[in-house]
Amino acid sequence: MKVIEPSTAAEYQCYYKLRWKILRSPWQQPRGSEKDELEQSSHHLMIVDANHAVIAVGRLHFNSIREAQLRYMAVATAQQRRGAGTLLLQALEHKATELGAEYIVLDAREHALRFYHKQGYQAEGPADTLFNIIPHIRMRKKITP
Numbered sequence: 001m002k003v004i005e006p007s008t009a010a011e012y013q014c015y016y017k018l019r020w021k022i023l024r025s026p027w028q029q030p031r032g033s034e035k036d037e038l039e040q041s042s043h044h045l046m047i048v049d050a051n052h053a054v055i056a057v058g059r060l061h062f063n064s065i066r067e068a069q070l071r072y073m074a075v076a077t078a079q080q081r082r083g084a085g086t087l088l089l090q091a092l093e094h095k096a097t098e099l100g101a102e103y104i105v106l107d108a109r110e111h112a113l114r115f116y117h118k119q120g121y122q123a124e125g126p127a128d129t130l131f132n133i134i135p136h137i138r139m140r141k142k143i144t145p
């Protein structure tokens, strides 16, 4: 598997489809609900397998010059717990560092806390509750070049 930046329309289609499938579809949210107003100004990375099928996606945007935020991390169900999430997270952190970030923040679902904690993220406190049913915890990591 390798990390790539989506560039073609077809790659973006697969990228958003996986984001929707993992993070929106299980809660009966329609196509389109997987996007927000920051897509154009964000950095997108995904992992593809040997057949160029998308197995993981994630996005980075900046809240300020120093603070980058990770959103929409999603690994295809059959590929979870095989290291793809870690590989993608590290690639997004590398991108954030290259772009001058000093901190990365994210809002983690409760079941993902261990995953982020293992990569050095510290919980700061409660964040928004998505769809009124999915609690999130704000986490932060100081990144070093």
Ligand SMILES: CC(C)(COP(=O)(O)OP(=O)(O)OC[C@H]1O[C@@H](n2cnc3c(N)ncnc32)[C@H](O)[C@@H]1OP(=O)(O)O)[C@@H](O)C(=O)NCCC(=O)NCCS
Residues within 6 Å of the ligand: 022, 023, 072, 073, 074, 075, 076, 079, 080, 081, 082, 083, 084, 085, 086, 087, 107, 108, 109, 111, 112, 114, 115, 116, 118
């Ligand atoms: C959370 C997610 C991004 C992690 O990606 P992944 O590829 O499955 O994770 P990795 O294989 O890199 O896991 C690395 C370590 O993180 C921890 N971890 C990962 N998923 C975990 C889970 N569901 N529960 C507990 N620990 C977990 C484990 O310690 C794991 O190491 P191990 O498998 O050797 O025990 C992925 O499972 C996913 O997309 N989940 C559904 C969508 C989601 O919740 N996204 C995050 C929104 S905040």
